Amino acid sequence: MANKPYQEALVPGAFKWIAGLALFILLVPIFVVFLAGLNSGDFLTFPPEGLSLRWIKAFFESDSYLPAYLYSLIIALTAMVISLILGTLISLLLVRSAFAGRALLRAVVMSPIMLPGIVIGLSLYLFYISFDIGLARTQAGLVIGHVLVTCPYVIGMVSAALVGFDRSLEEAARSLGASRWETFRKITIPLISPALIAGGVFAFIVSFGQFDVSLFLTPPNNTPLPIALYTSLRYTFEPTAAAAGIFAIFLVVVSMVITAKITNLRRITAANYN
Amino acid sequence: MQDTQENRRLWLLATPGLLFFLIFFLIPVSALFLISFDKSSTGIVDIRWMFDLGNYERFFSRAIYYEAALRSVGLAMLVSIIALFLGYPLAFLIAKTTDPARNTFLMILVLSAMQLDMVIRLFGLMVLMGDKGLINQAAAWAGWTDGTPIPLMYNFFGVVVGLVQFTLPFMILSLVGVIQGIHPSLEEAARSLGASRWKAFWKVTVPMSMPGILSGMLLVFALAISSYVVPTLMGGWKVVVLPIHIFQQISELAKWQFGATVAVIMFLISIAAMLVYQRSASRLAGGRI
Numbered sequence: 001m002a003n004k005p006y007q008e009a010l011v012p013g014a015f016k017w018i019a020g021l022a023l024f025i026l027l028v029p030i031f032v033v034f035l036a037g038l039n040s041g042d043f044l045t046f047p048p049e050g051l052s053l054r055w056i057k058a059f060f061e062s063d064s065y066l067p068a069y070l071y072s073l074i075i076a077l078t079a080m081v082i083s084l085i086l087g088t089l090i091s092l093l094l095v096r097s098a099f100a101g102r103a104l105l106r107a108v109v110m111s112p113i114m115l116p117g118i119v120i121g122l123s124l125y126l127f128y129i130s131f132d133i134g135l136a137r138t139q140a141g142l143v144i145g146h147v148l149v150t151c152p153y154v155i156g157m158v159s160a161a162l163v164g165f166d167r168s169l170e171e172a173a174r175s176l177g178a179s180r181w182e183t184f185r186k187i188t189i190p191l192i193s194p195a196l197i198a199g200g201v202f203a204f205i206v207s208f209g210q211f212d213v214s215l216f217l218t219p220p221n222n223t224p225l226p227i228a229l230y231t232s233l234r235y236t237f238e239p240t241a242a243a244a245g246i247f248a249i250f251l252v253v254v255s256m257v258i259t260a261k262i263t264n265l266r267r268i269t270a271a272n273y274n
Numbered sequence: 275m276q277d278t279q280e281n282r283r284l285w286l287l288a289t290p291g292l293l294f295f296l297i298f299f300l301i302p303v304s305a306l307f308l309i310s311f312d313k314s315s316t317g318i319v320d321i322r323w324m325f326d327l328g329n330y331e332r333f334f335s336r337a338i339y340y341e342a343a344l345r346s347v348g349l350a351m352l353v354s355i356i357a358l359f360l361g362y363p364l365a366f367l368i369a370k371t372t373d374p375a376r377n378t379f380l381m382i383l384v385l386s387a388m389q390l391d392m393v394i395r396l397f398g399l400m401v402l403m404g405d406k407g408l409i410n411q412a413a414a415w416a417g418w419t420d421g422t423p424i425p426l427m428y429n430f431f432g433v434v435v436g437l438v439q440f441t442l443p444f445m446i447l448s449l450v451g452v453i454q455g456i457h458p459s460l461e462e463a464a465r466s467l468g469a470s471r472w473k474a475f476w477k478v479t480v481p482m483s484m485p486g487i488l489s490g491m492l493l494v495f496a497l498a499i500s501s502y503v504v505p506t507l508m509g510g511w512k513v514v515v516l517p518i519h520i521f522q523q524i525s526e527l528a529k530w531q532f533g534a535t536v537a538v539i540m541f542l543i544s545i546a547a548m549l550v551y552q553r554s555a556s557r558l559a560g561g562r563i
Contacts, residue, residue, distance in 0.1 A: 011370050012471065015363035022364040022446070025439055026387040029398030032408065036401055044401055045411060086291035093288035097281050109295055114493070116500030116544060118517050119306070119537045120299075122524065126309055126534060127302035129319045144298050151291070180283075202389075209391035211503055216524065229393045233507060237401060245394040249386075256385045260378050 030249060037242035044239075059243035068228035069244055075139070075224055076207040079146035083203040084196060086147070087154030094155070095162040106159075113152045117212025121145055125216040137219050145213040150203035157202070161195035198263045201255045208251065306541075310534040319530045329535035339519065339536070346515040347543060349430075350499035353437040354491040357445040360438065361490065362483075365449035381450075388443030396507045399436055403427045403508075428510035436508035437501060441494040448493055452486030453479070484558050492551040496544045516540045 036044045040052035059065055094106050112120060124145050128136035135141035169191070173183040189196070211226040218227050225244065232241050305321055312324045314332075333339045368384070371377045387395075402408050405423040413419045426432060456479060464474035480487075502517035511518070516536055523533030 011367050012475070015366055017363075018360060019364035019367045022360045022442060023383065025360065026442055027383065029395045029402065029439060030387065030390065032398035032401050033394055036397070043406075044408060047415070086294055089287045090291040093284045093292075097284045099281075105292075108300070109291075112299065114496055114544070114548070116496070116517075116540060118500055118502055118520060119303075119541050122520065122533070122537050123302035123306040124298065125524075126319060126530065127298075127305050130305060130309070130321055147294070148299055151294075205389045209389060209394075211391065211393055212500070215502065215521070226391045226393045229391070229397065230503060230507070233393065233397055233400070237397070237404075242397060242401075245391075245397060248391055248394055252390045253382070253386050256382045256389065259385075260382055 033242050033245040033249065036237070036239055037244075037246045039239060042239070043237060055239040055243040056246070058240045059247070062240055062244075064223075064228055064232075065225070065240055065244040068223050068225045069247065071222050072208050072225040075143060075146060076204045078143050079150050079207040080200050080204040082143070082147045083151040083154045084200050087151045087199065087203075088158050088192075088196065090151075091155050091159040091162055095159050095165075106155075109155055110152045112148045113156075117149060117210070118215060120148055121213040121216040124148075137217065139219055139222065142214060142217045142219065142224075145217045146207040146210055149210065149213055150206050153202040153206060154196075154199035157195040157199040158192060161192040165191065194263045198259050201259050205252055205255050208248070306534050307538055309531055310538045312531045314529055314531040317528050317530075329532050330539075332532065333535055333539060338514070342514050342516055342519055343539060343543070345513070346499050346540070349433065349437070349513075349515065350495045353434060353441060353498040354445075354494040356434070356438050357441050357494045358487060358491055361442050361445035362449060362487075365446045365486075366453055366479075368446070368450050369453035384443050384446050388447070392440055392501075392503055393507075395439060396436060396503060399439060400427065400507060403432060403435070427508050428512060430509070430513055432508040432510075433505050433513045436504040437498045440501060440504055441497050444493045444497060445490040448490030449483065449486040452483050456482045485555060488551055488555055488558075492547055495547050499543060500540060 032044070035048060037055050038051050038053070039048060040054065041049040090109055094102060094109075124141065125136060128134075128141055135144065165188075170183050170187050173187045174180075178186070209226060210224070211230065214224050214227055218224060223231070225248065229241050229244065232238050308321045308323065309319075310329055311326055312322045313326050314329055333343075364384075368377065368380045371380060400407070403426040404410070405425070407426070409426060410419070410423040413424065414421050427435075460482070461474045461478050464478045465471065469477065499515075500517060502521060505513050505515045505518060516539070520533050520536045520540070523529045523536060527533075
């Protein structure tokens with residue numbers, strides 16, 4: 001766009017103050033978690049006492065937060081892989097085949113993003129029990145719930161990439177003797193890989209921080225991190241929980257930086273929230 | 275024909291995913307609806323095809339339930355208005371930031387704040403706003419209070435702050451793309467015809483960002499009305515909303531049918547909000563949608 005410096009000068013002064021306030025509200029709680037996890041005392045005081053790594057150490061020795069963190073990682077990785085496979089195949093159908101009811105199908109598979117997570121979790125829980133299929137409060141049952149809410153992110157991003165895809169490249173590969181699978185692997189996948197990576201990262205992060213869907217589906221012997229943190233937060237403020245939070249913050253920030261490096265962030269948000 | 279062959283292949287490849295959504299999404303949600311129409315019987319979880327309205331009568335005849343519904347709706351509306359007023363300026367700033375590095379930095383901040391587990395963010399808010407929290411400690415240290423804490427949470431105010439913190443990034447992301455899409459020459463045209471900066475903003479930029487404002491408010495409403503963690507932790511169980519009733523009916527009282535009823539009602543409120551949104555959106559577009 002033209003007139004670059006002019007554009008920024010257009011932002012009214014009052015807007016800058018409110019924008020600053022909004023950033024403050026967004027970031028201060030995260031900053032406080034950092035302080036609480038690196039604080040040397042038993043709880044955070046004002047003014048702060050001093051920094052130490054004792055709670056970080058306590059996190060690595062913890063028999064509740066560390067296993068919960070690792071369990072969340074496993075669930076998130078599994079949900080991500082399943083979402084990538086199912087989501088990419090659904091996107092191919094949605095973009096490349098014209099049929100009646102295509103818009104409806106797209107609305108159905110995208111709707112778990114907009115529906116209350118607690119309703120999705122409860123529906124699955126009731127379904128598992130009333131049909132007696134042995135999935136209630138199991139790891140598989142939990143992963144299924146997570147795939148439902150992560151798959152739409154993959155579908156949103158991959159189908160957006162497929163819409164702008166030049167199919168003559170695939171035709172060229174085919175006419176040169178490549179099989180369908182070879183064409184898909186060597187032409188299609190590399191060309192949509194930014195969308196696959198972005199969709200995968202989003203699926204991973206949404207699953208890793210998922211509370212609502214997990215509420216009714218968590219297995220009794222294994223707890224994902226958000227549920228473990230919630231349970232402890234109901235009774236007390238443990239600095240070890242804040243230390244676990246610090247590692248979760250790292251994971252999220254790294255994921256978002258990776259996504260920003262490989263794709264246009266604005267396109268991602270357009271694909272999912274507009 | 276090659277096209278039909280290609281079509282068949284696409285359908286075949288998508289089948290596992292489509293079956294997944296059918297079995298684990300459409301059937302369970304339908305089951306939830308059916309169970310909500312079964313007679314309430316503690317401990318029994320099964321679809322009994324009763325088509326009984328008893329649970330719904332109970333919901334709308336008992337004050338604790340319908341008042342919770344009204345409270346949930348009011349809270350979600352209030353939060354979506356506050357999130358709009360706080361989020362629009364930041365979204366505007368991001369949209370008008372042309373330096374790519376600064377722009378990406380701001381987007382990463384917003385996205386990270388959005389994607390971080392809400393329970394972790396609530397930990398920070400609670401350490402900040404509790405009776406012995408940092409704000410109260412700082413106020414006492416500075417001599418502004420005589421040691422009696424300012425009640426910042428375990429009340430309605432705390433829930434509103436928590437929900438605004440939760441939903442603000444979604445509002446900002448809904449707005450950035452739309453504001454970015456408004457061509458700057460439109461505002462310049464208004465200015466060159468003599469409109470003041472504010473007038474140009476209100477008469478040109480705001481109306482043109484209406485689609486983003488509506489979709490952002492809808493998203494925030496849907497997120498706020500269905501949040502369970504924020505009201506329980508920030509409200510200390512004192513601000514009772516629909517998700518709290520759902521959890522209590524299911525996990526504490528084993529009243530599955532009634533729990534399903536409350537969930538269906540919350541679900542229908544979200545759908546109703548979506549319909550209102552679509553109507554206003556199509557009116558804005560002059561009936562083109």
